[in-house]
Amino acid sequence: MKNAIGEFPEGFLWGAATAAYQIEGAVTEGGRGKNIWDTFTHTPGAIKNGENGDIACDHYHRWREDIALMQQLNLDAYRFSIAWSRILPQGRGTVNQAGLDFYSRLIDGLLEAGIQPFVTLYHWDLPQALQDEGKGWLRRGIVEDFVQYTDVVTRAFGDRVKHWTTFNEPGVFTWGGYVLGEDAPGWRMQPGAALTALHHVFLAHGASAQVIRENVPQSQVGIVLDINVAEPASEAPEDVAAALRFDGMQNRWFLDALLRGEYPADMVALFGEQMPRIETGDMQRMAVPLDYLGINIYRRSVIAHGDELVPVNYCRVLPPGEHTLMGWEVYPKCIYDILKYVNERYGPPKIYITENGIALPDEVSPDGHVHDERRIAYLRDHLTYLQRAIAEGVPVRGYFVWTLMDNFEWALGFEPRFGLIYVDHQTQQRIMKDSGYFYADIAKKETAVK
Numbered sequence: 001m002k003n004a005i006g007e008f009p010e011g012f013l014w015g016a017a018t019a020a021y022q023i024e025g026a027v028t029e030g031g032r033g034k035n036i037w038d039t040f041t042h043t044p045g046a047i048k049n050g051e052n053g054d055i056a057c058d059h060y061h062r063w064r065e066d067i068a069l070m071q072q073l074n075l076d077a078y079r080f081s082i083a084w085s086r087i088l089p090q091g092r093g094t095v096n097q098a099g100l101d102f103y104s105r106l107i108d109g110l111l112e113a114g115i116q117p118f119v120t121l122y123h124w125d126l127p128q129a130l131q132d133e134g135k136g137w138l139r140r141g142i143v144e145d146f147v148q149y150t151d152v153v154t155r156a157f158g159d160r161v162k163h164w165t166t167f168n169e170p171g172v173f174t175w176g177g178y179v180l181g182e183d184a185p186g187w188r189m190q191p192g193a194a195l196t197a198l199h200h201v202f203l204a205h206g207a208s209a210q211v212i213r214e215n216v217p218q219s220q221v222g223i224v225l226d227i228n229v230a231e232p233a234s235e236a237p238e239d240v241a242a243a244l245r246f247d248g249m250q251n252r253w254f255l256d257a258l259l260r261g262e263y264p265a266d267m268v269a270l271f272g273e274q275m276p277r278i279e280t281g282d283m284q285r286m287a288v289p290l291d292y293l294g295i296n297i298y299r300r301s302v303i304a305h306g307d308e309l310v311p312v313n314y315c316r317v318l319p320p321g322e323h324t325l326m327g328w329e330v331y332p333k334c335i336y337d338i339l340k341y342v343n344e345r346y347g348p349p350k351i352y353i354t355e356n357g358i359a360l361p362d363e364v365s366p367d368g369h370v371h372d373e374r375r376i377a378y379l380r381d382h383l384t385y386l387q388r389a390i391a392e393g394v395p396v397r398g399y400f401v402w403t404l405m406d407n408f409e410w411a412l413g414f415e416p417r418f419g420l421i422y423v424d425h426q427t428q429q430r431i432m433k434d435s436g437y438f439y440a441d442i443a444k445k446e447t448a449v450k
């Protein structure tokens with residue numbers, strides 16, 4: 001198909017992405033159990049401006065309106081996550097039928113609108129009961145809980161949902177949740193805790209993939225990683241070495257483990273005593289074949305030696321130039337660089353760009369519109385580099401903007417606006433931004449030439 005950016009493969013999917021906790025709200029409705037983000041956001045000082053996702057975008061009640069907006073965007077696909085604690089309020093055991101019913105209605109609505117559902121099983125919102133019972137992902141037994149959750153939802157929706165992502169950004173929620181304290185459950189522990197949690201997530205991923213394939217004929221199974229090419233801040237040996245350690249922690253730890261069944265030797269040596277306990281067969285259990293790799297990409301990573309983050313000892317350098325409301329550099333070539341990096345080293349069968357977008361201080365102009373020219377430029381420039389990577393043979397089969405609508409941006413609350421659709425979080429009014437009209441034009445199918 002051809003559009004204003006250029007030529008894309010036939011069947012290329014134009015989508016947008018969200019996550020349950022960031023948009024649904026209704027946290028005490030429909031039998032939903034408490035999760036770790038409910039707890040974390042109500043912890044004083046944890047979230048900017050003391051904000052939380054109790055209401056968020058009220059998507060739980062407004063999903064029909066939101067599907068209509070997806071149709072206006074000409075979306076082929078919609079990536080969303082299921083809240084584990086809506087399905088299994090205590091994390092395991094009794095299934096909440098009202099939770100299944102909500103997602104069933106959403107999936108039926110998407111299909112009726114001609115939009116393919118791409119489901120993420122876990123986008124950071126662990127049932128609080130599992131956290132309370134045994135420190136959440138630090139307990140190896142959680143793998144069986146995730147298997148039960150996978151079994152319930154794939155039996156319920158596998159007749160209509162074919163694309164299943166097990167985890168979103170496992171590195172972020174383990175490192176952020178168990179080391180940096182920036183994400184739920186907000187623990188500041190040793191990197192060893194994050195590595196142990198991550199090992200159990202990898203095991204849960206492998207076990208979940210098998211259940212998905214057993215329950216869903218013709219399923220497509222993948223995982224979403226935030227991979228990022230590291231550039232040394234200078235030619236100084238300590239910066240070059242720091243960039244290699246960043247590449248090891250940010251990229252090879254995940255790609256080697258999940259695609260090759262081994263942790264990278266240089267990082268194993270670096271972590272030493274902090275390595276997780278690996279039981280016989282673990283590495284084979286996690287390295288199950290994938291139908292696709294999801295990549296979230298926002299920026300490049302310029303890395304220098306740093307003394308804080310022991311033992312990886314790297315820090316990010318922010319180059320001059322345009323920056324987003326997240327304090328991230330705008331560097332569109334990052335999408336080309338990461339796709340070439342992954343394809344040349346790992347050669348996954350299929351890749352989706354599962355998140356790409358920019359946080360801006362969007363405002364409604366007196367004319368009632370949101371003139372977000374910078375987001376249009378960001379999307380246009382990244383898509384241009386994406387098209388170049390595809391033209392050079394990288395098997396990218398779809399692109400999902402982060403995000404459909406302005407939502408709860410975790411520890412930063414509602415201030416960073418990433419949406420194609422503006423949301424007034426007081427009134428819940430939705431307004432299509434100029435970038436939404438731009439994206440709708442990109443995504444629209446060429447009208448058949450009569």
Ligand SMILES: N#[N+]C[C@@H]1[C@@H](O)[C@H](O)[C@@H](O)[C@@H]2O[C@H]12
Pocket residue numbers: 019022168169296326355402409410418
């Ligand atoms: N920050 N930021 C925006 C975006 C976040 O809102 C998503 O939930 C994550 O998957 C990923 O970090 C990217």
